Amino acid sequence: MNRTILTGPAISRRGVLGAGLSMLALGADPRGAAAATTVHIECDAGQNELPFRWQASALEATYGIAPDLVSLPFVGQYEKLVTDLTSRSDAYDVLVFPPYFLGDFQALGFLRELDPYFSIIDPQLADYLPVYRDPVIKRDGKTYALMYDGDLLQVCYRTDLFEDPKEKVAFRQKYGQDLAVPTTWVDFMKVAEFFNRPPNLYGTAFYAQRGFCYAWFVNIFAGLGGHWFDAKMNPGIKSDAGYKALSLLVEMKKYAPPNILQIDYPTLNQVFLDGSTAIVVQWDDLPLKCENPAMSKVVGKSGFAPCPQRSYMPYSRVMAVSAFSKNPEEAYKVAVHMQLPDVGITYVYDPECGEDPYRESYLKASAVKNHLGQPTMSAAAAANYVDAIRNGLKAGYPELSIPGAPRYIDILDLYVNQALAGSLSPKAALDACAGEWASITAAEGQDRITKAYADWVDSFHKVGLTY
Amino acid sequence: MHAVVRRKPAPALSGARRRFAWWLMAPTLAMFAANAVFPLLYALDVSVRNYQLLIPIPAQFVGLANYARVLSDPLFWSSVEVTLWFIAAVVFLQLPAALGLALLFNGLPRWAGIAVTVLLVPTIIAPSVVGFQWAQIYNYQFGPLNYLLGLAGLGHPVWTASPSLALPSLLAIDFWEWTPFLVLLLFAGLSALPPDVLEAARVDGSNWSQVFWRIMLPLLRPVIGIALLLRVLMSFKTFDIIYILTAGGPGAATENLAYYTYIQGFRYFNLGYASALAIIQLVVVAVLAKALIGLTRRPGLASVS
Numbered sequence: 001m002n003r004t005i006l007t008g009p010a011i012s013r014r015g016v017l018g019a020g021l022s023m024l025a026l027g028a029d030p031r032g033a034a035a036a037t038t039v040h041i042e043c044d045a046g047q048n049e050l051p052f053r054w055q056a057s058a059l060e061a062t063y064g065i066a067p068d069l070v071s072l073p074f075v076g077q078y079e080k081l082v083t084d085l086t087s088r089s090d091a092y093d094v095l096v097f098p099p100y101f102l103g104d105f106q107a108l109g110f111l112r113e114l115d116p117y118f119s120i121i122d123p124q125l126a127d128y129l130p131v132y133r134d135p136v137i138k139r140d141g142k143t144y145a146l147m148y149d150g151d152l153l154q155v156c157y158r159t160d161l162f163e164d165p166k167e168k169v170a171f172r173q174k175y176g177q178d179l180a181v182p183t184t185w186v187d188f189m190k191v192a193e194f195f196n197r198p199p200n201l202y203g204t205a206f207y208a209q210r211g212f213c214y215a216w217f218v219n220i221f222a223g224l225g226g227h228w229f230d231a232k233m234n235p236g237i238k239s240d241a242g243y244k245a246l247s248l249l250v251e252m253k254k255y256a257p258p259n260i261l262q263i264d265y266p267t268l269n270q271v272f273l274d275g276s277t278a279i280v281v282q283w284d285d286l287p288l289k290c291e292n293p294a295m296s297k298v299v300g301k302s303g304f305a306p307c308p309q310r311s312y313m314p315y316s317r318v319m320a321v322s323a324f325s326k327n328p329e330e331a332y333k334v335a336v337h338m339q340l341p342d343v344g345i346t347y348v349y350d351p352e353c354g355e356d357p358y359r360e361s362y363l364k365a366s367a368v369k370n371h372l373g374q375p376t377m378s379a380a381a382a383a384n385y386v387d388a389i390r391n392g393l394k395a396g397y398p399e400l401s402i403p404g405a406p407r408y409i410d411i412l413d414l415y416v417n418q419a420l421a422g423s424l425s426p427k428a429a430l431d432a433c434a435g436e437w438a439s440i441t442a443a444e445g446q447d448r449i450t451k452a453y454a455d456w457v458d459s460f461h462k463v464g465l466t467y
Numbered sequence: 468m469h470a471v472v473r474r475k476p477a478p479a480l481s482g483a484r485r486r487f488a489w490w491l492m493a494p495t496l497a498m499f500a501a502n503a504v505f506p507l508l509y510a511l512d513v514s515v516r517n518y519q520l521l522i523p524i525p526a527q528f529v530g531l532a533n534y535a536r537v538l539s540d541p542l543f544w545s546s547v548e549v550t551l552w553f554i555a556a557v558v559f560l561q562l563p564a565a566l567g568l569a570l571l572f573n574g575l576p577r578w579a580g581i582a583v584t585v586l587l588v589p590t591i592i593a594p595s596v597v598g599f600q601w602a603q604i605y606n607y608q609f610g611p612l613n614y615l616l617g618l619a620g621l622g623h624p625v626w627t628a629s630p631s632l633a634l635p636s637l638l639a640i641d642f643w644e645w646t647p648f649l650v651l652l653l654f655a656g657l658s659a660l661p662p663d664v665l666e667a668a669r670v671d672g673s674n675w676s677q678v679f680w681r682i683m684l685p686l687l688r689p690v691i692g693i694a695l696l697l698r699v700l701m702s703f704k705t706f707d708i709i710y711i712l713t714a715g716g717p718g719a720a721t722e723n724l725a726y727y728t729y730i731q732g733f734r735y736f737n738l739g740y741a742s743a744l745a746i747i748q749l750v751v752v753a754v755l756a757k758a759l760i761g762l763t764r765r766p767g768l769a770s771v772s
Contacts, residue, residue, distance in 0.1 A: 075714070079733045086520060104521050209628070210716035259607035261628035261717050404521070407735050418718030421630040432541075443737075444522055 036066035037330045042092040045071035047354045051347035054371050063333045078406055085110040090324045093331035096148055098315045099136045100405040106139045107403045112321040114143045117332040127341055130463035131396050132358045145318035146339045150358030152392050153219050153312045156272055156286050157279040160301040181305045185220055185248055188308055192255035195278035203255030204279050205271045208420050209264040214413035215314035221245035222397035223309030233441050233450050238434035246419050246426035281307055287385045288351035291377040304388040311392035314399050346371045363390050402452040404444045411436045514742035521736045533743035545719050546727035553702040556638045565649030573657040583654055586647040598711030601640050627712045633721050640708050649694050656690030692763030703752055724748055
């Protein structure tokens with residue numbers, strides 16, 4: 001765990017002494033109004049804490065708050081938070097975590113309800129995209145979190161290959177159809193197979209390492225009409241849609257680099273950015289990196305589109321105020337500041353961090369700029385990117401966020417990984433996973449979880465989204 | 468020749484001296500009770516309850532249900548298999564290699580000190596650093612190992628992500644990291660062998676093989692026992708390199724008992740089940756330790772005839 005107090009310019013010892021003597025002479029309390037209140041912000045270490053660093057001076061100048069970043073490793077963040085919060089630790093004021101922790105954290109009383117603080121600063125929730133509003137940040141009608149990062153899986157493909165007349169002719173000859181950005185998983189497999197020309201070009205790649213390989217399975221599973229559970233909490237993965245989705249993902253390995261089981265988030269970015277892969281599904285911050293010459297060999301050669309049929313929304317990040325915070329009001333101010341329309345816009349399109357849009361007002365091509373206000377893409381690429389996000393969210397498939405979600409998801413990830421590794425057949429893997437899911441449901445309490453799941457699904461219906 | 472050393476029994480303490488001895492030991496015993504006995508009893512208690520930290524329902528007594536679940540859990544058995552591979556590597560690869568190196572260094576007294584010191588470097592590096600270092604070495608695309616193999620035309624194996632190579636890759640790291648520790652112990656044991664016994668054997672016309680098998684090895688048995696005991700216990704607890712390099716994957720191919728217990732306890736917070744896993748491991752380790760301690764207690768010179 002690293003800690004970084006984010007402060008303004010350093011003050012000399014003479015300066016501190018002088019200021020102290022002046023205050024004593026004036027009878028002022030040195031801990032008075034001029035002293036900044038420290039707010040401890042927990043966030044996964046790396047690119048996702050950058051927006052807090054960029055906003056440190058604004059927080060100090062506007063609210064007199066000195067943000068103290070407590071960086072936790074991305075892997076193990078959940079375990080660390082649960083361990084600390086179970087022991088009622090006040091080490092964190094603001095918690096940044098993925099919404100799939102929210103079900104557990106709210107049920108265990110780790111979070112403060114935020115509605116009473118809305119009178120201090122209005123979080124302007126009406127501007128949130130519907131999918132991120134009630135379903136993600138609210139439970140039982142109460143607000144427990146504010147958005148920080150709206151994640152979505154998206155297709156990135158090589159426009160130079162897809163628009164090459166020779167490739168188009170060859171594709172038509174082989175498959176009897178036009179070469180186009182796939183809108184079904186069957187077509188996706190054809191494209192991946194067609195462009196698979198190792199070792200210089202691979203058809204596709206995906207996150208196959210343990211940790212998030214489940215997301216690439218769920219992305220296909222959702223597109224084939226699958227659901228997490230039915231109304232009685234019977235696992236939806238033990239179905240034809242589940243078996244077919246996992247079989248497709250296993251088959252996709254044939255068109256991927258040989259180290260596919262080692263591919264994680266940065267490696268997946270890398271195999272597309274270095275030009276060695278024709279089409280990938282990745283989180284929606286990849287397009288920003290594609291158009292950054294410092295990071296990419298495919299600048300101006302990338303196109304973006306929603307995933308076939310449905311786009312899964314794995315991870316994302318929200319900000320919440322710890323129930324054990326000694327400065328809840330200041331913590332709220334930090335959280336609300338970071339997601340205000342004119343603040344969030346400064347980081348959701350910055351290629352250096354991993355945050356993505358979550359407000360309606362962010363979905364304008366002209367808004368695609370970095371935190372310094374400089375455009376990060378050409379106007380055409382920005383329009384394509386924003387359209388892909390908007391259309392992807394229209395058919396967005398939500399990440400499970402009910403009590404027990406981290407366990408359901410981790411078990412699914414284990415069995416998907418077993419199928420990808422060839423240790424189990426897709427059917428055997430999903431059947432075994434469904435058995436484990438049933439045990440989790442029984443342990444959590446069948447009735448309690450059934451109700452929580454029904455409420456969660458209902459929250460999507462209420463905002464007009466298909467689940 | 469039989470040379471059995473019998474120790475003279477210590478004189479019995481008087482009542483007052485005995486009480487004083489207990490007072491002297493009391494702080495240590497209290498610390499032991501607080502740090503070892505209480506956690507053990509607590510773990511035993513938790514292991515018979517359905518205690519799940521993340522479920523806001525009071526834990527109930529479930530008897531041996533957690534233990535029964537362990538025995539029918541396929542992931543438990545696959546983790547046992549992985550653990551056994553680590554132990555087998557210690558017994559059948561690390562120990563013979565370490566003994567060979569220790570014998571080699573024992574024959575080179577001038578260079579032995581420097582050689583053993585250099586060899587110890589992998590053991591004294593922090594295990595997490597070892598993990599990250601090998602993650603770089605095994606890197607599919609940029610790792611030096613695959614670069615060299617590529618130059619030799621031997622392809623680019625996917626070391627830690629291949630179901631067939633991941634476990635051997637970890638065993639290789641374990642070998643690299645811990646064999647020097649065994650070399651150190653065995654080299655110390657060899658250095659402490661009574662030179663007169665070895666000299667007498669040579670004067671009697673024994674060849675190297677006879678000296679090794681009939682004198683050195685029996686005399687080294689207690690040291691080998693200690694070395695095996697320490698390494699087998701350490702193998703049970705192998706965690707760092709698994710956590711850093713494979714996270715137990717691909718699938719559960721490199722998930723050993725320690726890692727599986729960690730997942731159940733600290734990722735899923737199934738404290739009842741994780742405690743049952745820990746108690747089972749404790750029993751197995753205790754039985755193994757008892758057997759290996761027995762090996763260390765065998766008389767050394769007495770068996771040499």
